[in-house]
Amino acid sequence: MRNIFCSIPTEMDYKGQQLAERIFQGIILVSAVTGFIYGYITEQFEWTVYVFMTGVALSAVLTLPPWPMYRRNPLKWLPAQESGAEEKPAERKPKRHTKS
Template sequence: MDWQGQKLAEQLMQIMLLICAAVAFISGYVLGSFKMMILIYAGGVVLTALMIVPNWPWFNRHPLEWLDPVEAELHPRPVSTRRKKSTKNK
């Protein structure tokens, strides 16, 4: 899953759980049944998990381009030249 796919999965999860919560609350209120409200919300959570947890192809539409190992050796990471701050009290 790429970065944009993770963002899409997060947004879908939030939207689906919010809709499931609203539908569960309204149906539980109309039916006057707390048990039915919990069952509807639990079904929504399971449906959301089935939509979000597997790595579906639409979550990987923008794959990252990785360097080949040989190319990575040609361009080593820059070494930090910053000095560490002294922790001694003067």
């Protein structure tokens, strides 16, 4: 069982995070407005809460897992350097400021 869970990708790229945030905000906004209107019409505050909480649950299911649509733009990392191939930074001399 451990191999199955280790093979599941858990990362999102930056554009995927932005998309997830927009989806989350859109669903929350629509469910809040819809819940308020429906609760106002029925004069039942509990329906406002039910509609809003349904929106929260839906947005959690759509945005919390790292779905493939959030991993379309992976970062390109530089290749790793060998530990013995590290270069020492060049020594820098302090700059002298000229008097004006």
